[in-house]
Amino acid sequence: MALHILMERVALFMPGIALDGYILIQALNRRQQLKKHYTGNMVECPICGGKQSEFAPFPNAKGQANILCLTCGSHKRHRLMWLYLREHTSIWDKNRPIRLLHFAPKSFAFHAFSKANHIDYYPVDLFPRLYRHKGKTKIRKADITQLQFEDNFFDAIICYHILEHVPDDRKGMAELHRVMKKGTGWGIFQVPIQHGLEKTFEDFSITKPGEREKAFGQWDHVRWYGSDYPDRLRSVGFEVNSDQYVKEFSKKDKERYGLPGQEILYVCRKPE
Numbered sequence: 001m002a003l004h005i006l007m008e009r010v011a012l013f014m015p016g017i018a019l020d021g022y023i024l025i026q027a028l029n030r031r032q033q034l035k036k037h038y039t040g041n042m043v044e045c046p047i048c049g050g051k052q053s054e055f056a057p058f059p060n061a062k063g064q065a066n067i068l069c070l071t072c073g074s075h076k077r078h079r080l081m082w083l084y085l086r087e088h089t090s091i092w093d094k095n096r097p098i099r100l101l102h103f104a105p106k107s108f109a110f111h112a113f114s115k116a117n118h119i120d121y122y123p124v125d126l127f128p129r130l131y132r133h134k135g136k137t138k139i140r141k142a143d144i145t146q147l148q149f150e151d152n153f154f155d156a157i158i159c160y161h162i163l164e165h166v167p168d169d170r171k172g173m174a175e176l177h178r179v180m181k182k183g184t185g186w187g188i189f190q191v192p193i194q195h196g197l198e199k200t201f202e203d204f205s206i207t208k209p210g211e212r213e214k215a216f217g218q219w220d221h222v223r224w225y226g227s228d229y230p231d232r233l234r235s236v237g238f239e240v241n242s243d244q245y246v247k248e249f250s251k252k253d254k255e256r257y258g259l260p261g262q263e264i265l266y267v268c269r270k271p272e
């Protein structure tokens with residue numbers, strides 16, 4: 001509880017990243033306790049190969065069922081991204097060196113990217129001290145609205161569930177666009193989308209964690225994105241492909257790999 005309060009206080013100054021740290025610590029503590037309850041091979045994590053009777057519940061008060069891989073800590077959306085990266089990008093092609101910017105890296109991704117010799121890896125966070133990841137690469141401090149990198153620098157950018165925490169998200173998007181390589185660069189920029197909401201809802205007079213949870217679905221979110229989310233990305237110059245990749249899987253495989261029901265992947269490019 002004390003940790004939760006501390007994280008909430010940090011989150012008042014920069015939300016989002018603190019929550020990730022909180023969830024990580026919670027998950028690490030519970031994973032070992034949970035493992036014995038989920039022994040089996042009905043589901044299989046495509047990231048780490050771990051098998052369980054089913055995926056474990058989400059480690060928070062809501063406790064949604066069938067989410068968590070107890071070996072690598074991945075959730076549904078992480079497993080979908082991983083499969084997409086493997087099947088639809090050249091990120092693992094050892095013959096194609098790539099410079100990758102990665103916001104708020106989860107442990108499994110950090111270790112995989114960090115170990116790959118052909119990936120020039122830049123994991124970043126506003127609060128790098130919150131991370132326990134250890135690898136040859138260090139997590140650098142970076143503010144998405146004011147990146148320290150030069151223009152046209154990155155071949156690929158992964159920015160997963162970050163922008164919903166950032167008050168000036170358009171500035172963040174413009175920075176992602178600025179540092180992406182023109183022509184060949186690409187990025188995956190995921191946010192939670194409120195289904196049925198056409199226009200993104202934000203109200204900056206709502207600042208208290210409890211009020212934000214009510215208004216935006218999570219105590220450190222500053223908006224609910226609607227179906228106009230890709231238009232915001234386009235407004236800073238991105239070409240956006242709203243990829244319904246998850247539809248390529250059969251019901252059986254979706255269950256086996258524990259994938260989300262209908263997540264759209266927003267794959268962005270910076271045209272010449």
Ligand SMILES: [Zn+2]
Nearest residue numbers: 045048069072
């Ligand atoms: Zn796993």
